[in-house]
Amino acid sequence: MLSAVDLAAIWLTFKLASLTTATLMVVGTPIAWWLARTRSRIKALVGAVVALPLVLPPTVLGFYLLITLGPHGPVGHLTQSLGLGVLPFTFAGLVVASVFYSLPFVVQPLQQAFEAIGPRPLEVAATLRASPWDSFFTVIVPLAKPGFITAAILGFAHTVGEFGVVLMIGGNIPEKTRVVSVQIYDHVEAMEYAEAHVLAGGMLLFSFLVLLTLYSRKGTSVWK
Amino acid sequence: MKIQGSYLLAGLMFAASGGSVQAAEVQVAVAANFTAPMQKIAAEFEKDTGHKALLAFGATGKFYAQIKNGAPFQVFLAADDQTPAKLETEGDTVPGSRFTYAIGTxxxxxxxxxxxxxxxxxxxxxxxxxxxxxxxxxxxxxxxxxxxxxxxxxxxxxxxxxxxxxxxxxxxxxxxxxxxxxxxxxxxxxxxxxxxxxxxxxxVPTHLHEPIRQDAVILVKGKDQPAAKALIDYLKGKKATTIIQSYGYALP
Missing domain, CATH: 3.40.190.10 (Periplasmic binding protein-like II)
Structure with a gap:
């Protein structure tokens, strides 16, 4: 039912979403923590930048990424001088783009979780002479666990659902940048509706199950 | 609604005043490679006839799928000759309207x-x-x-x-x-x-690939629409063909 190309696209999408989510948990946690705790005047500024992908069309993000990551852009100059080449048309490029694109889906649930905990548990931990790192991992992480799970699920699912950005900087290369959403688009354009149905139906089912799981978890606010 | 009403009124007045042509709109699907010349041609077309061509640009295969699924296009300028021919045999075009408007390079x-x-x-x-x-x-x-x-x-x-x-x-x-x-x-x-x-x-020398004959056609939705017919005629005229050639296309 699924061709080798389709399977390759599914595997690639899974790899991309996993790697993106892992990166986002590492990058997003300190940002969310800072946003939840800071009284800095630039809090609103950082919060707004993080939330931009929620409202920007993927074409805007894709267009700027294509230019800044390209050989004449600032990031392109940097990656070239490091001997890494340029990022568009590579799997690494898709990961970078996806991290930007899915950033708010990870940062915002984490920020909400951290804010809900409040400063009290950390103060208590400090009186018990726990170091800041120690108290973060032994106090905050367990308390914010539902937030971490929500953030990971949303980050993963949103990356799977990515299309416009990948289309603009991916170059549609099998096993490197041709993810499921692009493969579906190709099938539809080539009028291969039967193949499109299999993948599109699978995507619909997957997304529904993810959200169902998310909303079925008791006692956690998912999203505001 | 108010704005639309006043347009309608203006249109009626224009018609009543004995304007020789009723200015109309024609929705056109245009192959992406023909974007630049078509924008020029559409501007001239509007100046010369009063009709307005609303242009959508994209891949020919995508337009085929959209037309088959009820897209409102009245004229189709494809990047090949197979897709318009296919639409013709499937009864989605006005018979006899198909012609080669450019040969791509x-x-x-x-x-x-x-x-x-x-x-x-x-x-x-x-x-x-x-x-x-x-x-x-x-x-x-x-x-x-x-x-x-x-x-x-x-x-x-x-x-x-x-x-x-x-x-x-x-x-x-x-x-x-x-x-x-x-x-x-x-x-x-x-x-x-x-x-x-x-x-x-x-x-690229033309013997290395099949000639890229680009055909245009009036679609069923453009049947009996004077603006659609006018656009097809305009594409065959001197002004349009000069523009087409200036972009490196050959003519049949």
Missing amino acids: LVLWSAKPGYVDEQGAVLKKGQFKHLAIANPKTATYGTAAVAVLTKLGLLETIQPKLVTGENISQTYQFIMTGNAELGFVALSQVMLDDKLTGGSAWI
Whole structure:
């Protein structure tokens, strides 16, 4: 039912979403923590930048990424001088783009979780002479666990659902940048509706199950 | 609603005042490679006839799917002759309206001056990381590009370096931004007033691929629409054909 190309696209999408989510948990946690705790005047500024992908069309993000990551852009100059080449048309490029694109889906649930905990548990931990790192991992992480799970699920699912950005900087290369959403688009354009149905139906089912799981978890606010 | 009403009123008054032609709108699906010339032609068309052409640009394969699924296009300017012919046999066009409006020219192009030589030997040297083509499954210029690479016996070696644009405009975008060093695009995209707009190019000899005959057709939704008929006639006229040729297209 699924061709080798389709399977390759599914595997690639899974790899991309996993790697993106892992990166986002590492990058997003300190940002969310800072946003939840800071009284800095630039809090609103950082919060707004993080939330931009929620409202920007993927074409805007894709267009700027294509230019800044390209050989004449600032990031392109940097990656070239490091001997890494340029990022568009590579799997690494898709990961970078996806991290930007899915950033708010990870940062915002984490920020909400951290804010809900409040400063009290950390103060208590400090009186018990726990170091800041120690108290973060032994106090905050367990308390914010539902937030971490929500953030990971949303980050993963949103990356799977990515299309416009990948289309603009991916170059549609099998096993490197041709993810499921692009493969579906190709099938539809080539009028291969039967193949499109299999993948599109699978995507619909997957997304529904993810959200169902998310909303079925008791006692956690998912999203505001 | 108010605005629409006043337009309607103005239209009625115009009709009543004995205006010889009723100005109308025509919705046109245009192959991406024909974007620049069509914008010029549409502007002239509006000046000369009063009719307004609303243009949508994209890949021919996508337009086919949209037309089959009820898209409101009245005229279709395709990037090939097969798709309009197919629509004709399937009864989606006005019989007898199909004609070749341009013959496309494929070009190997780089945004860098001096990068592509005039014989296209750069292809054989293979000292590039990415070569951009349009999706050969859905875009005529992509199919032609693959035919050229096959004929030159280079498809297998170049295959890992191919990046595919969704249509010919995106392919151009990949090359223009330097992300792909070179690629196959339509001559019309890199040519203006019989001159290359920048970079370097090899105009691919026509014996290396099937001729890119681009056909136009009036769709069923454009039946008995004077503006649709007027546009097709206009495309055959002197003004339009001069514009078409200035972008490097041949005429049948």
